[in-house]
Amino acid sequence: MLDLNFFFNPTSVAVIGASDSVGSVGYEIIKNMLDTFKGNVYAVNLKQKPIFGKTCYKSILDIPSEVDMAIIAVPSPFVKDVLEDCGRKKVKGVVIISGGFSEIGEKAREDELLEIAKKHGIRIIGPNCIGIYDNYSGVNTIFLSKEKISYPPKGKISFLSQSGAFAGLILDWTSKERIGMSKVVSYGNKIDVNEADLINYLDEDENTKVICLYIEGIRRGLKFMEAAKKVSKRTPILALKSGTTKSGAKAASSHTGSLAGEDIIYEAAFKQSHVIRAKNFEELFDMAKVLEKQIYPKSDGIAVLTNAGGLGVMTADALEMNNLRLANLSEDTINQLKKQFPERVIVSNPIDLVGDADKERYEIGLDALLKDEDVGLIIVILLLQVPTLSFESIDMLLSTNQKAEKPIIVLCTGGEIVSKQLLKGLQGQHMP
């Protein structure tokens, strides 16, 4: 099913509608591609004015070598002819950025495109989309202002978005949150390539370990469910579905023409195809951060180790609300810990190491929890801002985690200083 690979790893790309006028879509895309894509990039524009000193071709047919993939950003009435040219050039896939199709009632224009694509065997992403961002190959059609957005570090999370805005926003937001991303695709009116195709492709992608979806409405439900059922066995799929209320559904129908449908139907479909549903973007990416690292608990018994009682209470609440349970620590574990800890430490689950806990107290706790049979996963809560915990405790966690046969998750909150140190320490390590 790697048949969509030419979109993400093309050898050469043509940008049709490339422009040297700052702020225009054609400018932002050709600039992106020249900046980050490692293959050949050709600019195509009727005016043939050189762009960034590069030759500009009048038509894709004038390009002297082969072209795998074309990005089309010309006004909608011209897309048809451009696509025909792409077909004659034997292009394998086109991303049609241009809007002005079914979303404004021009359904006939889309039918024409599909016919041409079928004739030439071209696959289409779009139209009316912002396209592809691939953090590995450097393909980037996201045409937001370069001086206003940043891009995330490399990671194994891919994001498929029915909304173009969210595709761009998530890139910008994950850069701030330092969440590692792989591929982001906004597929717009999805006249050809849809969620099911992309899920199947990402399942085979070595750089994708978890798939996140933003969905307003799915058109071909059965095809989606089939794909999701198959893929989710290996690659976890997370979904944020909006348009769940009447007001939201109405807005979705104006936005992407989606029939948001009864939420209960989506709920059942997600459940049957093992798609995990998130309530909001924070939750979506919190889950993705863990699943990306392919961390699965050994059992449903969770142990919590904390130096902040309140965070322990809230974590206990969260576990129960999510159908997990606090592990029952064995008598052995409890006796051993009571012997080693000062009296004020609360040896229960959560284990409250109390405010003056230092690195050693965490080490003792982790050691015991790793040995306890009922513990399938350990959540380490760090109030790193206390004077008794130095940033060296992060190194201790990393080295403990390397030897550990159970997954350990770190939970920490606060401001810039602590967040930066923690993320610097954990980044690239097998520890969310």
Place this chain on the structure above:
Amino acid sequence: MLDLNFFFNPTSVAVIGASDSVGSVGYEIIKNMLDTFKGNVYAVNLKQKPIFGKTCYKSILDIPSEVDMAIIAVPSPFVKDVLEDCGRKKVKGVVIISGGFSEIGEKAREDELLEIAKKHGIRIIGPNCIGIYDNYSGVNTIFLSKEKISYPPKGKISFLSQSGAFAGLILDWTSKERIGMSKVVSYGNKIDVNEADLINYLDEDENTKVICLYIEGIRRGLKFMEAAKKVSKRTPILALKSGTTKSGAKAASSHTGSLAGEDIIYEAAFKQSHVIRAKNFEELFDMAKVLEKQIYPKSDGIAVLTNAGGLGVMTADALEMNNLRLANLSEDTINQLKKQFPERVIVSNPIDLVGDADKERYEIGLDALLKDEDVGLIIVILLLQVPTLSFESIDMLLSTNQKAEKPIIVLCTGGEIVSKQLLKGLQGQHMP
């Protein structure tokens, strides 16, 4: 009810247990107070070694002038005698930081303290707490590492926390989020001053416009409800209550000895006393940011103006889930907007100005919505990262808001660059 003012605006303060040993509680507190408190600060320590070049007194009784408030950070067995000295010195209030009381089963020690306090008419915050942070007077007993936390800008939100860790964490987190704070109080075992007293005090405080609570369990429910009922008429009260599940309740009982109680009882009590409940800290402070500015919709009809359809859909969902409704725009409004906008703009509610919207399109939209009778509040969603919207649109929003007779809320997301510009623009303005 300003009888607790000596805690927040004392003329002179003694730090009993002050220390020059970096990282100790007594060090962090005396350092804080000398750094930010504008009144007189006296160091008291048995060793009498000068601290930061300042004279150190053996006992509070040796201080030559009057002392309003004392911060006590000495081991628990000595607190009793120190408190007795405070009484003889005619101190009005003490913050007892020291732990080692009922939280480890030493209830008798607390009874002794209460007796002494009663005899001398001293009010007590604590014991076993991290105390007070006042962003206006500079009183600061929060003893987290100075090199690891930052403090928030001045604002009108006050936060009362049953957890010491959350008091510190929220200061650090609000600094990162640039949320303006007024007072933060961690009141620990609350043997004297409790939530009800503090709520009553904050209601009279000119620097507090909204009160946020983190609660694990309330001991004197009726007193709390009475206070909340009275105060919430003028000063909104928001609460995050943890220990809502069985696991959480058990953890809360080990943490603060709280009887978390059946959640349904808290739910009813909050409702009856008009306390608004939040599901998590993000929600708590999202609501506080709006209420702090005393922004109340003119009606329950909400209008949404967006250049990102997906964000419009999610906002519509959120409104309905929170029992608000999308305003029914009048025919006049709709006709007028349709005339002024290009065809691709979706004139409905949400109004989707689509991806190429510029400042002018927002101005036209706002103008019409401000005049529409059914609109009680406007949510402006800005995907500021698009090339067509410059940061000048923030100035336009501010000047429109100044003249507007309806509240306008700005919703924007993304990364560092956009967030910083937006917050810089809105900070200190009457626009959340």
